[in-house]
Amino acid sequence: MSFTHAILALVAERRSYGYELVQRFEERVGPAWRLSPSAVYPALDQLERGALVTSSARHGGTRRSPRIVYAATSAGRAALDAWQSAPPTQPEPVRSELHLRLAFAQHGHRAALAAQLEAHARACEQLLARYPRASTSAGAALVDAAVLGRLRAELAWLAHARAQLATGG
């Protein structure tokens, strides 16, 4: 998963500091990714060690300490092109904690499972309500379409699974 390349792509679009990159990543890729903000800093460190970005301190504003601002190098831009042109990756595995619980459930777990399916459906509906976003690019609109399709399929399946569980199927 080339999360690091996505951070590099943002920096190549324009110089940014860490927190700004968190916001810009979420804007571009969307909330379904569930970015952990703390993931951005190791990615920046890795990019800097590889000489794909450089950092500099920027003083100013009302802040006492300077902000560390990152910019892409020409090697960084070449790495981005290589990433976009790299051979296709395999589709991600389908792995879900809920699938495991269902696959190994005993009769006595039925009530607990029903509650878990309901909670999953609620969480999917909440996420669905945040889509589609006012997209910033054609690429982001395609990502939104993928997430929407996935969430709708998940909700349809959850409704089916809850009905099966309710009828003892």
Added chain:
Amino acid sequence: MSFTHAILALVAERRSYGYELVQRFEERVGPAWRLSPSAVYPALDQLERGALVTSSARHGGTRRSPRIVYAATSAGRAALDAWQSAPPTQPEPVRSELHLRLAFAQHGHRAALAAQLEAHARACEQLLARYPRASTSAGAALVDAAVLGRLRAELAWLAHARAQLATGG
């Protein structure tokens, strides 16, 4: 992700050795999980350190070296019940390398992206052809239904994305 609990559940159903667990996991959960066989042994070690399983050497057959066979302890069975009854987990994030490449693509990457979308569609179709399986349980049938819904949604989205890319959308 409680992959370790799934291994524990298999051992609780009946004593097994490592390679047998790989096969039984794949049979139960299906190929979309893309189990890495090497993931089973650390899970068994972790379960044994926690006294949730015990291991013993079994000699016999045509093998020179004994097989290590695992069995669940009563603490292991209690841990399984606790897992099934635990509060619902959040649905997994939607994270895909292809989404990132699309979100950050420049015009010049269009041909490479089209090839990647096509390869993804082929891989999804190959996986789809392996579903639904002759399911061993109602739970496994529900997992299959989830995977089928996911793959069909993904294929519909890939067709949309390829059309968008072809028309310059």
